[in-house]
Amino acid sequence: MSGNAAIVGGGLTEWGEREATWKDLAQEAGKATFDDVDGIDRSDVEGLFVGAVQPERFAFQSHVAPLVAELLGIDAEMISRTELACASGQAALRYAWLAIAAGQIDVALVIGVEKMNLGKEYMPEMQSTMTNVLDREFDGVNGLNGPSHFAQFAQRHMHEHGTTREQLAMVSAKNKTHAAATDFAQYRDAVDVDDVLESYPIAPPLNLLDCSGITDGAAGVLLVSEEKAREVTDTPAYITGSGQSCLSSNSINNLPSMTTWPQAREASEKAYDQAGIEDPLAEIDVAEVHDCFSISEVIEYEQLGFAAEGEGGAFIEEGRSELDGDVAVNPRGGLLGCGHPLGATGVCQALEIHRQFTGDVPAERAVAGDPETGLIHNLSGSGSVHSVMTLGRDPQ
Amino acid sequence: MTRDDRSNDGSSNDGSSSDDPPRETVSIPNEVELPRLLDFYDLQDAEHTGIHEFYGNLRDGELTTTRCDDCGAVHFPPRIVCPECLSDDLSYTSLPHEGTLHSFTEVRGTAAIGMTDDTPFVAGVVDLGDVRLSARIDDASYEDLEIGDPVRLKIVDIDGPTDQDRVFYRFVPV
Ligand SMILES: [Zn+2]
Numbered sequence: 382m383s384g385n386a387a388i389v390g391g392g393l394t395e396w397g398e399r400e401a402t403w404k405d406l407a408q409e410a411g412k413a414t415f416d417d418v419d420g421i422d423r424s425d426v427e428g429l430f431v432g433a434v435q436p437e438r439f440a441f442q443s444h445v446a447p448l449v450a451e452l453l454g455i456d457a458e459m460i461s462r463t464e465l466a467c468a469s470g471q472a473a474l475r476y477a478w479l480a481i482a483a484g485q486i487d488v489a490l491v492i493g494v495e496k497m498n499l500g501k502e503y504m505p506e507m508q509s510t511m512t513n514v515l516d517r518e519f520d521g522v523n524g525l526n527g528p529s530h531f532a533q534f535a536q537r538h539m540h541e542h543g544t545t546r547e548q549l550a551m552v553s554a555k556n557k558t559h560a561a562a563t564d565f566a567q568y569r570d571a572v573d574v575d576d577v578l579e580s581y582p583i584a585p586p587l588n589l590l591d592c593s594g595i596t597d598g599a600a601g602v603l604l605v606s607e608e609k610a611r612e613v614t615d616t617p618a619y620i621t622g623s624g625q626s627c628l629s630s631n632s633i634n635n636l637p638s639m640t641t642w643p644q645a646r647e648a649s650e651k652a653y654d655q656a657g658i659e660d661p662l663a664e665i666d667v668a669e670v671h672d673c674f675s676i677s678e679v680i681e682y683e684q685l686g687f688a689a690e691g692e693g694g695a696f697i698e699e700g701r702s703e704l705d706g707d708v709a710v711n712p713r714g715g716l717l718g719c720g721h722p723l724g725a726t727g728v729c730q731a732l733e734i735h736r737q738f739t740g741d742v743p744a745e746r747a748v749a750g751d752p753e754t755g756l757i758h759n760l761s762g763s764g765s766v767h768s769v770m771t772l773g774r775d776p777q
Numbered sequence: 778m779t780r781d782d783r784s785n786d787g788s789s790n791d792g793s794s795s796d797d798p799p800r801e802t803v804s805i806p807n808e809v810e811l812p813r814l815l816d817f818y819d820l821q822d823a824e825h826t827g828i829h830e831f832y833g834n835l836r837d838g839e840l841t842t843t844r845c846d847d848c849g850a851v852h853f854p855p856r857i858v859c860p861e862c863l864s865d866d867l868s869y870t871s872l873p874h875e876g877t878l879h880s881f882t883e884v885r886g887t888a889a890i891g892m893t894d895d896t897p898f899v900a901g902v903v904d905l906g907d908v909r910l911s912a913r914i915d916d917a918s919y920e921d922l923e924i925g926d927p928v929r930l931k932i933v934d935i936d937g938p939t940d941q942d943r944v945f946y947r948f949v950p951v
Binding site for chain 2: 512516525526587589
């Protein structure tokens with residue numbers, strides 16, 4: 382038993398405002414995943430890990446892991462749903478990795494599913510659901526949810542570090558332009574900096590185009606042991622490191638800061654250490670980071686070790702996160718371009734790294750050179766928990 | 778074949794074939810009464826929450842929080858167990874009623890259920906020294922404010938779907 386685990390393929394639904402139920406989305410992504418991988422059958426699957434954040438409220442359905450097993454015809458001996466707000470998909474992947482590394486199973490289906498759109502007239506209900514991932518009694522009650530929480534990080538980062546409104550817009554323009562070449566993305570119109578600056582200031586200083594979407598979608602990957610991976614593909618994406626951090630903090634008072642995420646730093650340092658990465662900027666070729674809002678990506682450059690603290694704005698302005706930059710960040714278009722079906726996002730990020738390794742991406746958004754090392758990052762809720770995973774072409 | 782096709786296919790003179798399944802309309806309520814969950818404010822009395830003293834103090838005009846009698850840690854939100862030492866020997870201590878604005882935004886298009894009628898409103902983070910809390914900032918709009926502005930406590934009485942006299946804190950510019 383090698384202990385290593387690799388992604389050998391996966392599949393997706395179309396993301397956006399879908400005329401589809403939660404169960405429809407799970408079936409579409411499941412079928413697409415198995416259709417993508419030759420040599421692995423549903424009968425090979427021993428573990429099923431489902432990332433799903435709020436099916437209880439968005440789709441009035443709980444206990445969703447056995448529902449997926451039934452829909453896809455899987456007899457699983459290890460089965461669970463993970464809920465870690467916006468990082469649920471990566472959490473599902475992490476537990477599947479741990480199960481394989483521990484030698485308990487060889488083949489896992491990791492699938493993330495979220496049905497979020499209830500119709501525009503029910504937007505306040507949708508926003509309530511997002512509000513409740515914060516401490517509802519003391520933060521949600523004050524009007525905080527996605528945009529109004531992260532806007533205050535932007536306000537503070539601009540105040541402390543001189544980050545500009547234009548620099549935030551550059552993040553959105555970059556990612557949304559990448560998404561124009563992503564066939565499943567929710568937003569496929571290329572966007573420039575002026576478009577972002579002129580969009581509605583929905584939670585100032587953040588504008589509408591600084592925000593990711595409300596998205597129906599699902600994504601799946603097959604994660605298998607090294608032995609199995611060698612049987613079925615020449616281009617696996619091995620998980621080489623995985624870290625998480627939560628500093629006993631969730632509500633505003635207990636977050637370490639409103640300009641930094643030391644949890645992201647801790648999680649990434651743990652993953653880098655496992656992967657033997659000493660200089661992340663030099664060694665990581667492609668990064669899928671959690672750009673739920675434009676400001677998030679700026680802070681992530683700093684906390685993941687790509688830029689010094691306070692210099693995330695300059696990092697985007699100097700083009701260092703472009704496809705041909707020091708590290709290609711969010712080539713599929715990120716959450717800003719693809720949308721953010723909560724439980725599916727982390728799974729989709731990992732699939733994107735695999736596709737960048739195999740070259741199965743359109744030329745317009747292919748990472749320059751042959752990327753060898755990838756990273757995925759997710760934050761959850763108030764930014765209380767950060768999760769980082771590194772992937773490579775070779776086992777660790 | 779649709780049901781209309783079937784009734785017109787000539788197989789039955791009265792329009793209903795004997796092997797049609799029985800059919801009737803059943804009614805479900807036009808409205809359902811949900812538990813009081815969606816107005817965001819907790820029930821604040823001793824029957825419902827271990828931190829009722831926090832709400833009672835606020836009702837009496839004072840913003841307080843818990844302080845651990847064993848290790849001295851000051852918590853916010855208030856607790857019934859100290860997260861630093863797990864002591865349940867906690868006392869309520871006063872927080873300052875004036876502080877400074879640490880950050881802020883304005884909620885415009887993304888308000889939750891029960892808050893949409895209030896938009897636009899300012900949501901901020903207020904620095905009170907030992908404690909930094911989120912709060913709505915009344916009597917101000919986004920354009921009026923700057924980080925570091927002094928703000929002071931305001932108490933709102935919640936008129937809503939319970940018999941309880943519920944209260945909450947907000948802040949206003951000094
Ligand atoms: Zn204590």
